[in-house]
Amino acid sequence: MKLADLPTPCLVLDRRVLARNIDRMAQAVGRLGVALRPHMKTAKSIDVARMVLANSAAPITGITVSTLAEAEYFAAHGITDILYAVGITPQKLDQVAKLNTAGADVKVITDDLDTARAISAHPGRLRALIEIDCGEARGGIAAEDPDLEAIAAALGPCLAGIMSHAGHSYSGRSVAEMADIAEAERRAALHAARRLRAAGMDCLMVSVGSSPTALHARALGGVTETRPGVYMFGDLFQAEIHTVEPDSIAVTVLASVIGRRPAENRIVIDAGGMALSKDRATGSAPHDYKFGLVLDLHGRRTYGASLVARANQEHGVVDLDTTAQFRIGDKVRVAPNHTCMTSAAHDRYSVGDDSDDVVAIWPRIGGW
């Protein structure tokens, strides 16, 4: 099938750009001498995971996931070393233990004493990392928190190490800022790891990372792995904060023109909030792309800064920055603000390459 013949709206994944993004990060992480535990929360696809795992520029410890549905999916596809990087609840431990009994090694994270006790009291084979807050103010305790040793002791033999996520790197705007945040994250994680070791406990894993900090860290000595994810696809926001090059956005939404408003120099497309998401990440970036940047059918920036200015449920209203004329049914592609959210609206990728053909359909795993 030709790209132009796909029913719209749908998600198009450019395999060449994906391969380039995967290699760029692997090279960067490899140069830092640290291992990669790629976060599959963005791609949610075994086919993408296989491409990431096949790149040998950096050693790979396993994968990271954001839901237990992802853990089940990737384990069923033979990827067993999995870090579930969202704070666990006692109620979810049975599901993790079941996966581990079946042969997986799903590690969980916690920053809570009661939960640590529940983990060590659970009859299943469970391992957990303690989450350290290095400035994001979301999950985790501070590296200096007096409870650290008590949580580790409560985990006992389930203790696998320390993890942190410098999600606040997304609010950095320069490479130097990202590097500073990466260094602060490294120091926080190492400080916590040292405290555990000083208390006589093992801390095998020191897991950090986000795409900006993995790419721009000056050094990651003492860290055992980094967990970037969104770099695989990139998006307008990540391009704004220098995690991907502007021409390295691998995922776009293919849409049809469904309305023409020549008097206002607007068109309406069949990609609205449902197909694009309502994420407005670039609202705080140097360039605000509203709900997405409109590209031509081939993914090129033919239409200047034509933006999806309004996103209703199934309608995207585009303010045109071009004199190009459109007919109903013409196809465009929309580069997303935030590829994690946009991709999540779709159940598959239509995979493109250097031809106009759809070379593969890759399913995605959604839900929880």
Place this chain on the structure above:
Amino acid sequence: MKLADLPTPCLVLDRRVLARNIDRMAQAVGRLGVALRPHMKTAKSIDVARMVLANSAAPITGITVSTLAEAEYFAAHGITDILYAVGITPQKLDQVAKLNTAGADVKVITDDLDTARAISAHPGRLRALIEIDCGEARGGIAAEDPDLEAIAAALGPCLAGIMSHAGHSYSGRSVAEMADIAEAERRAALHAARRLRAAGMDCLMVSVGSSPTALHARALGGVTETRPGVYMFGDLFQAEIHTVEPDSIAVTVLASVIGRRPAENRIVIDAGGMALSKDRATGSAPHDYKFGLVLDLHGRRTYGASLVARANQEHGVVDLDTTAQFRIGDKVRVAPNHTCMTSAAHDRYSVGDDSDDVVAIWPRIGGW
């Protein structure tokens, strides 16, 4: 299963509230002496559709859908009279014709002369309404547009009538404004219908509506049907604009506490952007509920104005407005800003009633 035992995050539908919302709208539309063509874009569920169709307070002409996937789904479940209320493209006509050949009566909409020609030239059994813009500035031509008769003539025997959607009623803030917008929509639709009839053409259907205008219209004389949808569930935004009562939000997201930040009077829940959507509809409403209002496990406003202030992919950071203490694993429910977007993130409803039991699981149809 008890509600409290559901894996989180998940979507909970209160069947009592749903029934009340369905009846309130049917009563209002019935009083106006017009028929209802409920829009299923919000619920996307045959179980919900059956509840709507079972209410006899207003006559029902059929249903409205926002995707061809919905059209296929509802037709497969025996609902045949369907209006696909998003501008059609010539490329999508085969799919519509196939449904109609199989026994459905899926009507499409257009505002474009070339597309009207493609509809009438298509060998399938197709019927189309001409979309009239009554002020929303999205789809449709103006009721005064000189092309109206030409489009109608191009449709020929495929012409089924006129449709409009006063989506700009969402920017109204008082019942009087909604009533004014409803009257303007009625006038625009009737003006277009009169023009067609004056040109000797049939205009059987005069289809209008949105939830605010269907509920608050003073009169709908001359209109044949109205197409509200979001009223079935309601949300924080619709409560703000008086389409539903504040205690009549039927759909909430059940979430678990996964983090505690007592020093900041915050908790973290496992409902983030993925489970809630990134829709910020109430950002322009009198009360801004950020990414959602946190309720207790039973859906009650026990925690004051505790709001999801940040929504990362799988993390919701809640600013608490309560002295209640939470443990990891405690359950809360989140009332959504925009139920269409939030519901779309989930593939099913866990249906509750006046007990703490889950009384049913109802699937949803997603995608395109």
